[in-house]
Amino acid sequence: MLRKMLALSFWLMTLTPISHATNDNPQVRIDTNMGSFTIELYQEAAPVTVANFLRYVDEGFYDKTIFHRIIKRFVVQGGGYDTNKVKKETHPPIINESHNRLYNERFTVAMARTEDPNSASSQFYINMRMNSALDARMGRVGYTVFGSVIDGREVVSDMSYVATHTFAGMEDFPIEPVVLLKAERIK
Numbered sequence: 001m002l003r004k005m006l007a008l009s010f011w012l013m014t015l016t017p018i019s020h021a022t023n024d025n026p027q028v029r030i031d032t033n034m035g036s037f038t039i040e041l042y043q044e045a046a047p048v049t050v051a052n053f054l055r056y057v058d059e060g061f062y063d064k065t066i067f068h069r070i071i072k073r074f075v076v077q078g079g080g081y082d083t084n085k086v087k088k089e090t091h092p093p094i095i096n097e098s099h100n101r102l103y104n105e106r107f108t109v110a111m112a113r114t115e116d117p118n119s120a121s122s123q124f125y126i127n128m129r130m131n132s133a134l135d136a137r138m139g140r141v142g143y144t145v146f147g148s149v150i151d152g153r154e155v156v157s158d159m160s161y162v163a164t165h166t167f168a169g170m171e172d173f174p175i176e177p178v179v180l181l182k183a184e185r186i187k
Contacts, residue, residue: 026050027150027187028057032067033179034159037152038186039109045100046146049111049120052094053146054185056122061088062183067159069125071172076159077112077125078180085168090121102145104131107156109147117141128160 026041043050056062056079065088067078081087096117104110104127111120126149127134136142149156159178167173 025187026054026185028054028147029184029186030062030152030180031182031184032155032159033177033181035152035155037149037155039147040150041109041147042100042102042145045102046097046144048094049097049144049146052091052120053111053124055091057183057185061122062180065180067174067178067180068170069172070160070162070164070174070178071128072160073129074131075125075127076156076178077123078178079112080123083177083179088122093119093121096120096141097144097146098136098142100144104134104143104145106130107149107153108145109149110134110143110145113143120144126156128157 025043028039028041030037030039041050041053062079064083065078066081066083066085067076068081068085069075069077080090093113093116094111096113098117102108106127106129108127109124110127112123112125113120125143134143162178163175164172165175
């Protein structure tokens with residue numbers, strides 16, 4: 001019996017991508033047209049990134065935006081375009097915090113950016129697998145992980161399987177809109 005309990009405990013630990021969860025971490029609920037999920041934010045490991053994300057949440061910036069880049073078994077990305085597929089104006093970019101010992105593991109949340117490491121503003125993505133190529137390592141700057149989906153993972157998984165096409169030069173754009181209806185701080 002003890003062996004079964006230990007095996008179950010080990011298996012459950014592998015389902016949680018990182019162990020930076022504390023009772024003090026903020027949480028944000030994301031309501032979409034496909035269901036809701038909750039993100040826990042790791043403010044101690046990525047203070048600038050979390051403050052930036054919460055600023056957008058508190059301003060209602062993410063409400064009625066779309067997930068515009070969905071690549072099956074890779075990432076689900078949103079936070080940059082409204083439901084009319086128009087790019088939204090953002091605050092200035094933030095510094096990169098990718099050397100924070102958080103990794104692009106399954107169901108972690110990270111900031112999207114351009115080739116410039118310090119170009120992240122509002123767009124974020126959810127990892128649908130272990131994406132170690134996106135991590136900071138060996139002197140290379142990565143993409144800043146700042147949270148993890150802690151509830152509603154099945155919703156995010158379903159989102160990752162929608163059909164996509166190329167739209168206005170953007171590849172992996174959902175044919176049927178995946179809409180972020182509301183993002184709100186719940187803790």
